[in-house]
Amino acid sequence: MARTITPAPTPAPTTLTAPPTAKRGIDTRRQTIWIWAFLTPTLVLYGLYTLYPIVASYWYSLVEWNGFSSGQRFVGIANYRAVLADPAFWSSVKITLVFMLLVAPARILLSLLLAMVLNSPRLPLRNLFRTVYFLPVVTTTAIVGVVMQFVFDPASGPFTAFLKMLGAKGGVDFLGDSGTALVTAAAVYVWKFFGITMVYWLAALQTIPNELNEAARIDGAGAFQSFRYVTLPLLAPFLLIITVLTVEDTFHAFDLMQTMTGGGPFFSTEIIEIYIYRWAFSASIPQLGFASAAAVLFGVFVMVVGALQAWALVVARRSRKELS
Template identity: 55%
Template structure:
């Protein structure tokens, strides 16, 4: 690439560099308005990631100035930590159980609420979405009272109906605590997945249904041969979005069970919090290492999500 001579006789910038600089200067106000967002993103997203990587290589309690650099020792300990693997197994169990149920149930509800002839459809949509915008910690505390074996409304109802002879300790029994937490989690976030499916249903043109009706297709045939095939590209995206959301169950587990009883609900996020901050001898370095490993798992799901979005766009363009 050749440089041109400036009017002053000196060498000018190459055309490509001059074009970039000119474009940036012409759009300087847009960059100026973006600057606060970039600063906040760097301060609260980029810097915590970098600092977590650094802290994960320290033997540090997070309080004093005594920071011993130990390299990858925290990661070695994490790979041999049975509680970390147990917590990861619990998190994956929650994903494997709740994600298919939540996606399938929300799809059925979306198909019903998408009917324009259904009365009070907007009211039902709002009622199902309200738990999703309610603070999770508040829901966790309230659910602790609801499932309380000593006078909780759930146990009172079961006793009145004669289903049980004595109160059930839903959150105090290791065999039922995790299932109770998963049920509350599904109820709280069902509205988010419902919105995904309702948005996907809006992409199906009404002319397609009119053509199917002209060909003599009834409601069931239109659902089977029109609606479900056209929703297929969205399925993998909604599954991955729901899986990533389900990994973030820290506040619900912490307020309902705090990882107990007997570590039966010890999700990975709760275990990281306990190691880094809540134990009698905090280990911020070890907690940071656990967080990095858990972040890598989230990154894998995010990569799958990107692949899923590409597949969905390709399937929609070819249909």
Template identity: 80%
Template sequence: MAKSTLADPPVMTSTAEPLRPAPVRGVHLRRRNLWIWAFLMPTVVLYGLYTIYPIVASYWYSLVEWNGFESEQRFVGISNYEAVLADPGFWNSVWVTVVFMLLVAPARIILSLLLAIVLNSPKLPFAALFRTVYFLPVVTTTAIVGVVMQFVFDPASGPVNAALQTLGQSRGINFLGESGLALLTVSAVYVWKFFGITMIYWLAALQTIPRDLLEAAKIDGASAVQTFRHITLPLLMPFLIIITVLTVEDTFRAFDLMQTMTGGGPFFSTEVIEIYIYRWAFAASIPQLGFASAAAVLFGLFVMVFGFFQLWAVYAARRLRVETR
């Protein structure tokens, strides 16, 4: 028999390691997610009960007539909104809120910037101590601050009037009892109370400025004012937009301080929108929760507008920061 001239095919010996089963990751991921949700669930439930549900319920209450005590709720549609918009007291509270914002926001932004520049100096001794001292009022309970400030500005025995009498003031000044002074007084206390937050914002912004630029300007003979005008301020513009919007939004949450210091008086001169809502919902002889809810919804829409401004400010600040690089 003739032998085949073709060579036998080579015997292939596999050198690869045998396939191992892939680790089962799905079980571990599900177990990890289960633990995450287990820890988040209390927060989710409480947030839903005390934040989400009241917001949703307020929209329904704004469409009904209800005093909060009886089970009957009579649907009235947009009548509550028409009544709120026709109430001069509502527009007075809007005016007071806007004036309060115009008094507080510029003072917080400008004064805290100037102080932050001083505290950001590496040559300042005890800078960390001063930062802590200025930030201490922020962590103090606002309601307690309001109660203490009632005593501080008391026209009969308060330390402010006692100091004024030593300077020649014949009689005590009722800072919280006169309509022309009450809003200014509360505004000053509010600036002092939340001054530290804006200062921390500015300190964080100032630390983003390269020290090389400041030292180069100093070597070139630039004064402190020239350095601030031509180097510091242009680099701070993106942060200025964001800090301004955050500060303006923060002025809409002055209920606790205003309520403890003046309660909206005298003669509604310090009644911001939050106190107006509180007065109709809880302080009236016959509560009008539907009316108060309609005012709260309008106030929420008012704040939402500034929320859109905040989104625009973040976008504009990012573009401006890229352009200044």
């Protein structure tokens, strides 16, 4: 009987695949390309409208230029000398510091008290109250300034009507009186940005274990003693950071102050930012070189505050390590 020979099966063709390492490299490069593709518009706009004006201001501070003509005359540090010799500049520095002293303590202390109340788990609707107090933060600052002009209108404003209900005979021009304009603007600024400082304190309070306060109450400590000997020492590192952040924030009140008072009356609310704006854009003959020199000096001042902020962060971290 003849034997049947069965041919051997033909092996299936193998598909060449890239090694896993090479595939991960390709995926990583694709992700990098997409990341840069999405970041490029932001980087271009940031460079054009933020970095370039900052760098250009250093050059403009060394020239005499009105912003309209093409000619720029190099004057060196003459603009800086003129700014430092201008009494109005030092008046704006003083007003800025007074504004900071009015705003920063009020924001820090009042927001701390409110944060302690809103941090209590026994408070009903505490999330609603947190949202209500934070709403002014997300409101456009310029709109708030325009609305506050109507609120404090001495003729027909709601605040004047409220004072008349209390028995006042006439309205008080809080924004038109040089003695009350800065205090009124400071109060509005505190109300506007009160919520962000409150959020800082709420975040700090939530780092304190509830067991510590419960143990203090078991030992007979009252609310004030528990705050003084338990809560306050643990909040000390955060107090330093929040203070520096709040102080630095008070130096950027241009939009609110410009829309509420415009630096008046009689320059009583002219902070440094409005002083720079007046010379750069509001003067009959703009002096961009002079204004740029004032802006550079103001930038150095803010940089010093930023250095203090960095130092505060280092001190706070060391304090937290010692407490832990």
